[in-house]
Amino acid sequence: MPEFTAVIDIAAPPARVWQVWTDLARWPEWMPTAERVERLDIAPLGVGSRIKIQRAGAQRAEWRIICRRFTTSSKSNGLAVTADHVVTTQAGGARAQVTPRVEGWLGWLLGRFLKDFTEAMLAGEAAGLRAQSERLETIGEG
Secondary structure (H helix, E strand, O other), rough: EEEEOOEEEEEOHHHHHHHHHHHHHHHHHHHEEEEEEEEEEOOOOOOEEEEEEEEOOOOEEEEEEEEOEEEEEEEOOEEEEEEEEEEEOOEEEEEEEEEEEEEEEEHHHHHHHHHHHHHHHHHHHHHHHHHHHHHHHHHHOO
């Protein structure tokens, strides 16, 4: 099962990073791969929440939050992706980590042949999260 990890240190408090990361509707503003994000329920974001996301160059996927850390999962023909999103406290701010795991026959192929693309995509998303979190911390938005 292919697994990837992107880790980035952010000069903003963990609560700010978490606020940016869980504000799904604003992902397209700072995440280079998110073209459109739509909540499929009206309850506050939490376990069981459903999200539809259209990512650049990818099939539209439906995600479900499956634990309190912010773990998403999606399935389609031959592919299942589960991604853990974690924010921890670090000296001077926070550390954000996303770890997607890919399963299924198509997941194995994608993991093997699109490794560089996947790692670059995750790095771009992490950089966007850092920039947005630090920008909001600097201007004091909430």
